[in-house]
Amino acid sequence: xxxxxxxxxxxxxxxxxxxxxxxxxxxxxxxxxxxxxxxxxxxxxxxxxxxxxxxxxxxxxxxxxxxxxxxxxxxxxxxxxxxxxxxxxxxxxxxxxxxxxxxxxxxxxxxxxxxxxxxxxxxxxxxxxxxxxxxxxxxxxxxxxxxxxxxxxxxxxxxxxxxxxxxxxxxxxxxxxxxxxxxxxxxxxxxxxxxxxxxxxxxxxxxxxxxxxxxxxxxxxxxxxxxxxxxxxxxxxxxxxxxxxxxxxxxxxxxxxxxxxxxxxxxxxxxxxxxxxxxxxxxxxxxxxxxxxxxxxxxxxxxxxxxxxxxxxxxxxxxxxxxxxxxxxxxxxxxxxxxxxxxxxxxxxxxxxxxxxxxxx
Amino acid sequence: xxxxxxxxxxxxxxxxxxxxxxxxxxxxxxxxxxxxxxxxxxxxxxxxxxxxxxxxxxxxxxxxxxxxxxxxxxxxxxxxxxxxxxxxxxxxxxxxxxxxxxxxxxxxxxxxxxxxxxxxxxxxxxxxxxxxxxxxxxxxxxxxxxxxxxxxxxxxxxxxxxxxxxxxxxxxxxxxxxxxxxxxxxxxxxxxxxxxxxxxxxxxxxxxxxxxxxxxxxxxxxxxxxxxxxxxxxxxxxxxxxxxxxxxxxxxxxxxxxxxxxxxxxxxxxxxxxxxxxxxxxxxxxxxxxxxxxxxxxxxxxxxxxxxxxxxxxxxxxxxxxxxxxxxxxxxxxxxxxxxxxxxxxxxxxxxxxxxxxxxx
Numbered sequence: 001x002x003x004x005x006x007x008x009x010x011x012x013x014x015x016x017x018x019x020x021x022x023x024x025x026x027x028x029x030x031x032x033x034x035x036x037x038x039x040x041x042x043x044x045x046x047x048x049x050x051x052x053x054x055x056x057x058x059x060x061x062x063x064x065x066x067x068x069x070x071x072x073x074x075x076x077x078x079x080x081x082x083x084x085x086x087x088x089x090x091x092x093x094x095x096x097x098x099x100x101x102x103x104x105x106x107x108x109x110x111x112x113x114x115x116x117x118x119x120x121x122x123x124x125x126x127x128x129x130x131x132x133x134x135x136x137x138x139x140x141x142x143x144x145x146x147x148x149x150x151x152x153x154x155x156x157x158x159x160x161x162x163x164x165x166x167x168x169x170x171x172x173x174x175x176x177x178x179x180x181x182x183x184x185x186x187x188x189x190x191x192x193x194x195x196x197x198x199x200x201x202x203x204x205x206x207x208x209x210x211x212x213x214x215x216x217x218x219x220x221x222x223x224x225x226x227x228x229x230x231x232x233x234x235x236x237x238x239x240x241x242x243x244x245x246x247x248x249x250x251x252x253x254x255x256x257x258x259x260x261x262x263x264x265x266x267x268x269x270x271x272x273x274x275x276x277x278x279x280x281x282x283x284x285x286x287x288x289x290x291x292x293x294x295x296x297x298x299x300x301x302x303x304x305x306x307x308x309x310x311x312x313x314x315x316x317x318x319x320x321x322x323x324x325x326x327x328x329x330x331x332x333x334x335x336x337x338x339x340x341x342x343x344x345x346x347x348x349x350x351x352x353x354x355x356x357x358x359x360x361x
Numbered sequence: 362x363x364x365x366x367x368x369x370x371x372x373x374x375x376x377x378x379x380x381x382x383x384x385x386x387x388x389x390x391x392x393x394x395x396x397x398x399x400x401x402x403x404x405x406x407x408x409x410x411x412x413x414x415x416x417x418x419x420x421x422x423x424x425x426x427x428x429x430x431x432x433x434x435x436x437x438x439x440x441x442x443x444x445x446x447x448x449x450x451x452x453x454x455x456x457x458x459x460x461x462x463x464x465x466x467x468x469x470x471x472x473x474x475x476x477x478x479x480x481x482x483x484x485x486x487x488x489x490x491x492x493x494x495x496x497x498x499x500x501x502x503x504x505x506x507x508x509x510x511x512x513x514x515x516x517x518x519x520x521x522x523x524x525x526x527x528x529x530x531x532x533x534x535x536x537x538x539x540x541x542x543x544x545x546x547x548x549x550x551x552x553x554x555x556x557x558x559x560x561x562x563x564x565x566x567x568x569x570x571x572x573x574x575x576x577x578x579x580x581x582x583x584x585x586x587x588x589x590x591x592x593x594x595x596x597x598x599x600x601x602x603x604x605x606x607x608x609x610x611x612x613x614x615x616x617x618x619x620x621x622x623x624x625x626x627x628x629x630x631x632x633x634x635x636x637x638x639x640x641x642x643x644x645x646x647x648x649x650x651x652x653x654x655x656x657x658x659x660x661x662x663x664x665x666x667x668x669x670x671x672x673x674x675x676x677x678x679x680x681x682x683x684x685x686x687x688x689x690x691x692x693x694x695x696x697x698x699x700x701x702x703x704x705x706x707x708x709x710x711x712x713x714x715x716x717x718x719x720x721x722x
Contacts, residue, residue, distance in 0.1 A: 009479055011454045011722050045664060050375070067665045087665060088627040090636070090681055093372045113628040116680035137628070143664055145626040175663070185375045223564040264451040264505040273506055275451070275722075277529055279696045283645055301537070302447060303406060303692055304428045319477040320702070321449055331664055338719050358699050358719065361372050361636075 007346045008079075012174070012262040012322065013276035015333075017241070017340045019349060021256035023055065023077060025240050028253065030059035033234070039085055041065045041215065043237025046331045048356035049340055050078040052240060064213070065235040069097045070359030072108055078355075084215060084219065086171055086235055088137065088145055090117055094361065095124045102130040109168050109213070110131035113147050118158045125146070125164035133168040134159055138200045140172035140193035149200035155212075157203040169213025170204065172197035173199065173235065174225070178218035181248055189326045190221040198230035220249050223241045243330035245285040258324040259288065259333070261306055263317050272317055273295070274306040281306075281325065282332035288325035293317065298325065368707045373623040373683065374637035376694075378602070378701045380710060382617035384416065384600050389614065390583070391420035392597070399587045402426045402445055402576065406599025407692045409717035410701055411439040413420060413601060422485030424468075426576075426596040430458045433469055439716075442467045445534055447596055449506055450499065451478055455722065456485045470494035470529050470574070474508050479519050479526065486525035494529040495520055496574060499534035499561045500555035510561035517565040517572075530574025531565065532557035534596065535586070539579035542609055550590065551582040559591035581610050592644065604691035606646040619685040620649065620694070620700070622667055624678050633657070634676055635667040642667075642686065643693035649686035659686065679703040 004010050014051040033040045042056045044066040053064050053075065063082030066072050072083050074238075089098050089110050101108045109349050112118050125132040136155045139146030147155060152170060159167045175192035180186040196214060201211045217225030217234035219242075226234045238246050261276035269338075277300045281288045287298045290308060299309035306325070308317075317323065327333035335357050342350035365371050394401040403417045405427040414425050416438065423639050424443030427433055433444050433482045449676050450471050462469045465485075469587035475494050486493040497516045500507030508516060513531060535554035541547040555577060562572045578586030578595035580603075587595045601605050603616040622637035639662045642649045648659045650668060661668035667686070669678075678684065688694035695701075696718050 009454070011458075012452065013722065022396070039380050088625040088634075091623045093370070093374065094623075097372075113626050114680045117625075137626075139629050141633050143629055144663065145628060145666060147628045151628075262452045262455075264449040264478075265474050265498075267506060267508045267512075268500050268504055271504050273449075278643075278693050280647060282639075284639060300503065303696075307504060320481070321477045334721070335664075358697070361374065 001161050003351065004348050006348060007343065008322070009266060010341055010348065013261050013280040014260045015337050015340050016258045016260050016324070016343050018256045019342050019344055021254040022240060025253045025256060026055055026059045029236065029239050029326055032223065033226060034060065036226060038231050039233055041056065043235045044071050046241060048334055048354050050074065050355055051352045053080055056240065062233070068359065068361055069094050070361045071356040072101055073097065074356040076101050076104055076106045083108045084135070085110045086173065086215065087111055088113055088117055092124065095121060097112050099125060099128040099130055102132065107133065107153065109135055111137040111145070111171055112155060113145050113292035115155070115158060118155060118162070122162035122165050127349070129213045129289065131164055131166050133166050133185045135168055135215065138170050138172040138197050139195045139214065140174050141177065141189070142173055142175040144175065144284040146172055148184045149189060149196060149203055151154040152200040153203050153207050158205065160209050167209055169211050169215065170197065170200055170276070171215040172219070173216060174219065174221060178249040180220070181317065186220060187224050190224040192284045194225055194231055199227070203247060219246055219251065222285040238330055241330045244289045245328050255326050257330060260322055260324050261331065263319055263321045263323065264290060264301065266319060269301065269314065270308065270310050272315070274305065274308065274323055276306045276325065277304040279300045279303050280336055281327055281335065282329045284332065285329040288328050291324045291326060293323060365709050366565070367709060368531045368621070369683070371621065371702055371709065373621050374641040375621045375703050376698050376701050377621050377685070379617045380703050380705055383601060384414070384616040386603065386614045386617060387416055387420050390597065390600050393584065394587060397587060400594055402594045402596060403601065404596050405432050405436065405717065407598035407602060407689040407695065407713045409695055410713045411716055412713045414441055417601065427721065429722055430455050433462055434458065434718040435461050435467050437467045442597040444469045445496070446471045447534065447576065448472055449474055449478055451692065453485065456482060458704040460486060460489040460491055460493065463493065468494065470496055471636045472496050472498040472506070473516060474506050474515065476519060479516060479523070483523035483526050492527050493524055494527050496529055496576065497531045497565070498516050499531050499533040499558050501535050501557045501577065502538065502550070503523065503534055503536040505536065507533055507717040510547055510557060510564055513561040513592065514564050517568065517570045523572050528570055530576065531561055533568065533601065534577060534579070536579065537581060539581040540606060541581070547581060548585050550629050555586055555589040555592055559589070562591055565580050572603040580607055580612065599691055602691045604688045605650045606689050616687050618691060619652065619687060621683055623683050624680055624682045624684065627680060629673050630675065633671065633676070635669065635684060636665065637667045637686065638662045638665045640664050641697055642688055643690045643697065645692040649689050652685045652687060654684060667680060
């Protein structure tokens with residue numbers, strides 16, 4: 001496909017990625033980790049785009065974190081081999097997909113938090129003739145996966161006893177606090193979570209097992225997690241692209257993605273209707289932010305439409321004009337779309353496939 | 362690809378379509394319209410799947426409604442030619458895509474609600490050497506697109522004057538009322554909306570223009586719109602697949618789609634965690650409904666996880682067990698996924714590509 005030359009040559013709705021902002025975000029995070037003992041393993045669940053993962057690795061990331069086997073498959077296909085799946089991979093079919101990646105030479109590590117899952121992984125890995133690296137998932141406050149630190153020792157023992165599994169470390173995600181707008185509270189709670197995680201490392205090592213990887217952290221807490229003694233890896237993902245929700249935390253990263261839409265109707269004032277709706281932008285973190293239109297904001301989304309509402313004098317927007325929005329939640333917005341249009345100002349310089357979207361497995 | 366034989370051979374998360382329920386829904390709606398002057402033109406924005414559109418046409422639907430040029434492209438590619446795009450198609454790039462469909466022999470009709478859009482459509486259709494059918498979009502209460510009935514006359518005149526456009530009729534979507542749980546209110550408001558729509562037909566015909574198509578309606582109001590004198594077509598879409606939101610209206614259609622997930626963690630009671638989250642199921646109409654697990658319900662979704670919460674004794678769910686959910690909003694849930702697994706009980710009988718997903722243009 002011949003690349004459209006300019007922004008106005010793109011059809012809408014379109015996800016625009018400001019390449020300079022992306023690169024600055026990646027550089028800022030890489031700079032933070034450069035001289036630290038803790039390293040960055042950026043989360044792929046946000047960009048789901050191989051080109052971005054490669055830029056992160058080029059800037060010094062030690063590998064990639066992801067949430068799904070399907071994401072790991074996309075990464076391995078692109079030649080990225082040092083992967084942590086920070087999630088429990090359960091069920092015969094999916095475990096077999098995971099083990100296939102080992103055969104392709106990938107160093108894929110996976111989180112576990114149950115004896116049943118460890119048994120299945122061990123049995124299927126033995127059958128496949130491979131050795132799978134596993135991390136014990138420690139619950140550090142988020143009501144989701146992960147065991148209490150004491151129980152982590154039991155799981156570590158089980159792993160150590162299995163010839164087809166290798167204990168690589170532990171992980172714990174402080175997702176319950178990572179978006180808290182209160183900086184002091186966020187930092188305090190994050191330290192509590194990381195203290196819990198590192199205590200699990202202590203208990204497991206005291207029991208005679210080596211815990212090399214200690215992984216946690218997100219974009220809102222990377223600077224706390226990344227300097228917490230004993231934590232070896234940070235899983236932040238959103239920092240590279242950002243969104244309005246994370247922007248409220250004042251972290252110094254730039255919102256690198258906008259959604260471009262076209263004004264398609266002004267027939268029902270005081271509404272102005274665009275062609276980007278819920279099938280293009282997610283809303284679970286609130287409505288996306290309309291950029292640069294005075295006295296107007298996005299009031300609702302329906303499936304294929306954005307409803308802009310204005311007060312007073314109508315904005316100078318005409319039918320066919322383009323408007324742009326900042327996503328409120330970049331991870332789920334990216335997941336709705338197939339392409340990122342890579343921009344240098346008004347110039348389209350590339351398009352990147354959101355290769356791991358929609359494969360929610 | 363060899364089709365998995367049984368439900369348990371499918372990886373998760375997976376969208377399961379109960380073929381018998383789908384067929385009964387399609388039959389029930391077809392039966393309603395069989396002897397009516399008003400006909401059914403089902404909306405493709407819900408299933409986005411060509412096989413379902415074909416079943417609807419086989420059952421008597423007069424054509425297909427859709428919301429996007431990309432959906433029309435998928436339909437035309439599949440040999441479906443009688444299409445109403447019930448939406449404003451704005452901008453040179455997208456209008457050119459629309460006109461290409463005429464060249465392929467499709468009878469594509471499109472909604473308009475502005476002079477600017479009519480001028481663009483007329484100019485580009487003339488340049489392409491085609492005649493484009495247009496419907497004047499009348500606002501019947503939803504704060505989105507569509508002009509007031511009086512203003513519809515002006516637009517009809519403009520269309521009539523253009524050699525490259527042909528006035529095919531009018532449309533008006535009562536989306537503000539279509540989901541109202543109060544049956545009496547819903548029916549009353551729907552009649553008000555349809556009275557407004559039909560009044561526009563009167564005004565435009567009085568001005569000397571023929572209004573053949575009068576299109577409106579949704580799943581919650583099809584039986585009102587479909588019997589309202591003067592309305593010729595109904596655009597309902599959700600009826601074929603249904604969801605928990607529409608199910609509250611007691612319309613007699615069956616929920617034909619479930620999302621199958623795997624239990625991946627029980628480490629943090631009283632939560633049970635599954636592998637289907639926001640990247641698989643939409644939540645803007647509320648959380649999906651967990652099916653058949655006593656004292657338990659879905660409490661939240663994160664991106665890749667469903668958080669089931671139980672009260673009292675833990676349910677007998679084990680790691681690796683499958684659970685199913687009814688989507689709360691089928692249209693946006695379908696749009697998150699790539700495949701529908703077509704089921705006859707426990708048997709997988711086919712997989713259908715959600716061919717028009719993700720092309721939000």
